[in-house]
Amino acid sequence: MKAKAAVERIMGSVFFVCGMVTIVAVLGITAYLIISGIPAIREIGLVDFLFGQVWQSTASEPLFGIMPFILTSVYGTLGACLIGVPVGLMTAVFLAKVASPKVAAVVNTAVELLAGIPSVVYGLIGMIVLVPAVMRFFQLKNGTSLFAAIIVLAVMILPSIISVARTALVSVPGEYEEASFALGATKMETIFRVSIPAAKSGIAAGIVLGIGRAIGEAMAVMMVAGNVANMPELFKSVSFLTTAITKEMAYAPTGSLRQQALFSIALVLYVFIMLINTILNAFLKRREKP
Amino acid sequence: MSIIVSAKDLNLYYGAFQALIDVCLDIPEKEITALIGPSGCGKSTFLKTLNRMNDLIPGVKITGELTYHGENIYNGGLDVTVLRKNIGMVFQKPNPFPMSIYDNIAYGPRLHGKLKKAALDDLVERSLKGAVLWDEVKDRLKKSAMGLSGGQQQRLCIARALSVEPDVLLMDEPTSALDPASTAKIEDLMSELKKNYTVVIVTHNMQQAARISDRTAFFLVGVLVEVGQTNDVFSIPRDKRTEDYISGRFG
Numbered sequence: 114m115k116a117k118a119a120v121e122r123i124m125g126s127v128f129f130v131c132g133m134v135t136i137v138a139v140l141g142i143t144a145y146l147i148i149s150g151i152p153a154i155r156e157i158g159l160v161d162f163l164f165g166q167v168w169q170s171t172a173s174e175p176l177f178g179i180m181p182f183i184l185t186s187v188y189g190t191l192g193a194c195l196i197g198v199p200v201g202l203m204t205a206v207f208l209a210k211v212a213s214p215k216v217a218a219v220v221n222t223a224v225e226l227l228a229g230i231p232s233v234v235y236g237l238i239g240m241i242v243l244v245p246a247v248m249r250f251f252q253l254k255n256g257t258s259l260f261a262a263i264i265v266l267a268v269m270i271l272p273s274i275i276s277v278a279r280t281a282l283v284s285v286p287g288e289y290e291e292a293s294f295a296l297g298a299t300k301m302e303t304i305f306r307v308s309i310p311a312a313k314s315g316i317a318a319g320i321v322l323g324i325g326r327a328i329g330e331a332m333a334v335m336m337v338a339g340n341v342a343n344m345p346e347l348f349k350s351v352s353f354l355t356t357a358i359t360k361e362m363a364y365a366p367t368g369s370l371r372q373q374a375l376f377s378i379a380l381v382l383y384v385f386i387m388l389i390n391t392i393l394n395a396f397l398k399r400r401e402k403p
Numbered sequence: 404m405s406i407i408v409s410a411k412d413l414n415l416y417y418g419a420f421q422a423l424i425d426v427c428l429d430i431p432e433k434e435i436t437a438l439i440g441p442s443g444c445g446k447s448t449f450l451k452t453l454n455r456m457n458d459l460i461p462g463v464k465i466t467g468e469l470t471y472h473g474e475n476i477y478n479g480g481l482d483v484t485v486l487r488k489n490i491g492m493v494f495q496k497p498n499p500f501p502m503s504i505y506d507n508i509a510y511g512p513r514l515h516g517k518l519k520k521a522a523l524d525d526l527v528e529r530s531l532k533g534a535v536l537w538d539e540v541k542d543r544l545k546k547s548a549m550g551l552s553g554g555q556q557q558r559l560c561i562a563r564a565l566s567v568e569p570d571v572l573l574m575d576e577p578t579s580a581l582d583p584a585s586t587a588k589i590e591d592l593m594s595e596l597k598k599n600y601t602v603v604i605v606t607h608n609m610q611q612a613a614r615i616s617d618r619t620a621f622f623l624v625g626v627l628v629e630v631g632q633t634n635d636v637f638s639i640p641r642d643k644r645t646e647d648y649i650s651g652r653f654g
Contacts, residue, residue, distance in 0.1 A: 288498035292560070295454060296511040296567055297488035306510070311501050 143383070150380030153177070153373035162377060168342035168352075170361060170371045177374045179357070179381065185345040186354045186385070189259060189334070190327040193266035197327075198320055200267070201274030202309075205316075208275070209282035210304055228272035236336030239265040244337055251348060257339030259351045265333050270323035277322055281315020282308055318396040325389045329382070331355035354382045407432040407571060407601050408453060413467040415448060415457070422448045424625040425467070430571075435593060435602040437616035437633065439609060441653065444622040446605045450573050452476070453603065454490040455483050471571075488515060490571040491564035496580050497556035499548035499563070504531075504540050507548045507559060511567035526566060534562035535592050554585025558592065565600075572596060574604040578611065590615050609649055613637050621645045 154162050157177045165178015204224070208217050243264060248256030285308050293303040309316065331353070339350020340360050352360065358375050365372035408430040415423040423445045430436050438446035448457065455476065457463045469476045476486060488511070499507050508527040512518055518526065527544070531537040536558040540551070548559055557577060564572060574593075578586040593615050596602055606612050612619050613633060620630040621642075629636060629645045640646040647653060 286498070288494060288496060289500055291456070291459070291494065292498045292500065292563070293510070294459065295456060295487055295492040295494075296514060296563065297484040297486075298514050299484055302514055306514075307500060 146380045146383050149376040153370055153377040156370060166344060179378055181342050181344045182352055182354045182357045185351040186328055188345045189262050189266060189353060190324055192263035193270055193327045196267035197270045197274060197323060201271045202278055204275045205278035205282055206304055208279045224272050224275050232330060232333040235265055235269055236333035239337040253348055257337055257350050258348045259345050260347045262334045262338040265337055266327045266330060270326050273322040273326055274319045277319030278316045281312035285311045314396050314399045318393055321389055321393040321396060325386060328385055331359050335359055354378055405432050409470045411468040413469055415452060416464040418462045422625050426627045428620055428627055428630060430603060432601050433597055434617040435597050435615055436618045437612035438605045438620050438622060439612050440622035445625040446622045447575055450575055450603060450605050453573055454487050454492055488567045489569050490573060491569035492573040493560050493564055493577045495576040497553055497560055499556050499559050501549055503545045504548045505544040507563050508566045515567060530562040530566040533565045534558045536562055554581050554588060557581060557589060571601045576605050576607060579607060
């Protein structure tokens with residue numbers, strides 16, 4: 114009996130410790146980002162840092178304005194949503210309401226595979242296929258651009274949007290749709306006027322998840338965006354918040370303002386992700402309530 | 404009285420299973436026809452052939468003739484959406500849309516044509532009054548329909564069915580999910596409704612059929628055993644099986 118009770122107690126603490134690992138990691142990262150991100154912002158000034166339009170970290174009189182990165186990340190994400198959301202939503206509707214079970218199974222497998230492809234592979238294909246294609250099609254000197262990044266991100270966020278939206282659409286009670294049919298609605302009218310509105314918080318959650326994925330993506334974007342700290346334009350090389358960090362980190366001397374500024378960028382990115390997560394949680398909570 | 408819906412030798416198959424066998428039934432206008440019988444007897448299946456809701460189930464095959472105002476319902480050229488607008492339906496479980504009360508009622512009319520706001524407001528009010536719900540909800544039309552009680556939700560569903568101005572109303576055990584007080588309200592409402600609509604109601608509850616219906620049809624394993632004036636069916640059933648069922652010997 115005593116041995117059993119001891120095992121119970123020990124296992125209880127094992128679970129507790131495992132649970133704590135996550136908390137410690139999150140708190141640790143947060144604390145570290147704040148501590149290491151604040152000094153550069155103090156030195157540069159919050160306004161100059163956030164709203165400065167020039168990033169010249171290696172000039173003799175360096176400038177650390179991250180507006181180009183912020184705007185590029187925002188535009189890139191919005192652009193990816195502009196393409197990815199309609200395509201993803203329509204795919205989800207197709208899977209949940211239109212496709213025969215056999216076809217749905219095939220498409221579903223493809224969606225799952227798409228979700229499993231490592232981002233470096235997206236980047237590689239973007240670099241080798243998409244960037245030259247963009248260059249030729251739009252007759253640019255250089256195909257690495259915000260546009261190419263948007264296309265890659267749009268494809269990358271498809272799986273999140275599709276799978277969350279599909280689940281939401283599948284769980285719309287059949288009675289709603291029956292009621293709509295019984296009033297003389299066609300299948301498409303029913304989908305657009307009843308099923309999609311009834312699933313809207315789930316669909317929104319999928320979109321927010323996609324936004325989070327897009328704004329946090331570094332590798333694939335790095336390989337197609339050109340990584341120049343330009344203010345964003347569709348066919349210019351640009352640098353995202355994520356790629357600004359990855360590109361320069363290896364070259365920034367330890368303890369330099371340049372390195373500290375990169376930590377500050379990470380802090381800004383972290384705040385963005387936190388905001389997105391808060392929004393996501395709000396949607397998920399709303400979904401639980403009828 | 405005139406016959407509005409008429410079935411002749413109607414057979415329905417779910418794959419290999421035959422759910423309706425040679426059903427012949429005339430439904431007179433502006434009366435309440437009750438379909439009774441034990442579970443799985445085909446009464447709900449018959450009800451759903453009238454507005455072709457069975458179309459949604461794969462593997463359904465129908466033979467024989469079913470007419471509405473003389474036109475064959477299963478004629479290939481018939482527009483199902485128009486049929487369903489004319490033959491409305493109320494389901495077993497109240498199923499309001501997760502939208503406002505107003506939007507629930509306005510849903511059908513919006514499908515079938517553009518109305519000016521004033522006309523739509525008027526139609527919503529008329530439909531809700533028709534289902535004796537107006538006084539209870541007139542101050543919260545913009546609130547979600549999900550906040551109504553079960554009985555109110557079911558009357559909302561009736562109002563929603565009325566909003567597209569049907570002439571036949573199908574009711575599939577409309578009170579089986581409701582408490583006695585709400586049931587009584589819906590039953591009162593039904594006797595109001597038959598002034599303007601033809602009502603076909605499936606019910607498990609024989610007292611209900613006896614209370615509210617003008618005619619009763621008794622189904623058993625896919626066969627229409629007996630149909631007649633409700634009083635006759637309940638007091639002097641012609642068929643032994645009907646007698647056994649209504650006297651509670653089975654079902």
